Amino acid sequence: MSKVYETVIGLEVHVELATKTKIFCGCSTEFGGAPNTHTCPVCTGMPGSLPVLNKGVVEKAIAVGLATNCTITQNCKFDRKNYFYPDNPQNYQISQLYYPICRNGKVEIEVNGQKKEIGIHEIHMEEDAGKLVHDACDGASLVDYNRSGVPLIEIVSEPDMRSAEEVIAYLDKLRLIIQYLGASDCKLNEGSMRADVNLSVCEVGAKEFGTRTEMKNLNSFKAIARAIENERERQIALIEDGKEVVQETRRWDDTKGYSYAMRSKEDAQDYRYFPDPDLVSIQISDAWIEEIRGKQPELRAEKQARYKEEYDIPEYDIDILTSSKKMADLFEETIALGAAPKKVSNWLMVETMRLLKEHEMEADELAFSATNLAKLIQLVESKAINGTVAKEVFEKVFAEDIDPEKYVEEHGLKTVNDEGALRKVVEEVIAANPQSVADYRNGKEKAIGFLVGQTMKAMKGKADPGSVNQMLKELL
Amino acid sequence: MTIADETIDYIGILAKLELSDEEKEQAKKDMSTMLEYVSKLNELDTEGVDPMSHTFDVHNVFREDIVTNGDDRANMILNAPESKDGCYKVPKTFG
């Protein structure tokens, strides 16, 4: 009989904080600037330059710590982690080893209706590295330091997860908490949230965990799930063959579907951490913590409870509407513009979700404005356009954030409310379809549907189906 | 205070230095002198003294989160030994 193995997983999650400036200098953190246009002597490690800590980084780190039930380290410090690599211009990264800002937290996850707590060992603040681009033509590497010094927090979990589903539920939970706090946009595909997976396997009931490996370069939930499955199988195969799992860092190649060791054992990492003498300690008073706690925005659970009470919409809908901060913001902003909550919810739940799926997009990527959704809803409510036209117009709103009023005007999509014109068309349809007319008169109620369809077609879709139905019944 | 050969070799690897035999001997002597000098501190009684990481008793030196630096690439890139396309050019490096 084959042995039964358990997978033990812990996560190191890096999150880029949404501050305007870098952690130790006044350079912009804005994404997408031309190479090295957001740099200065501090973030390029020039000798003699001195770091000065961005207060916003400390406040955001504390906010995340409080929302994940951590204890705040009221006297915390920065340390230097020493290593050589061209993306690290100082030859050390300023990080926190001895006194990380948050410790001993936990979040609750739910998988298949089972609730479980995942412990957070610590959260520390650190700086991001620059970016290396390989120059194929002359065998050199080119370095862009725009990302160098961008503030990160690293959230280190306890090894409390046992499956890919739990890992994804945990990441999703962190993502929502941090997005709702406004501390980061947490986009895995853009690198503002990165997860390294520490994984080991052991026989069920074993007293000790097996040797673990660390997996890097996981850029989507799908990649994470695949990498976990693959690494579990790889380690089990080694153990079954009587071989040993080597403690190492591995890099996941998602297109090829396998991982490879990044560093050999001989190349042992010795970071020689020591307190950074250029930075003084951070004393976090009770008053400061309470001030940040007081400013904490409404988190998901609170929002869910409020939606239920204020808007009277089903729990399932509330779950989806609050599953992304972006979606929840759109929902609330559209209502604030005067649209009925149920109508807004309906557009988001049905058409928006359909188009997201069709374009393989995440809700965080929604790019249309509440103003244009509100206008569209108003057009439908005032019967200026019918449901079919509205769906067409919404596709344009979704894709290009067009102004629906203008669009409907310019493309002549308004419903014809001219009763005389409608009556004329209905009369023509009745005259042209004697069989359906006879069927209807003989009690076949359904026949009227065909006649409505013919009328709508003749009107090029620009009629209100309700009015057509009424007119038909009247004339028959 | 003697420094073992393995220690010098290891430090050489960490510092990415290739040392000749003579240089290793010289480094052993230099490091030994430095360690002896610093070891004077071990004679002090530090019972009940909190570890400190900074010589000044200051804390909470912050800047507000406001952008103060603009694009100074033309000047910054002058610090690079070589540059190309607005980037620092370095020997080919793999992650």
Ligand SMILES: [Zn+2]
């Ligand atoms: Zn800078």
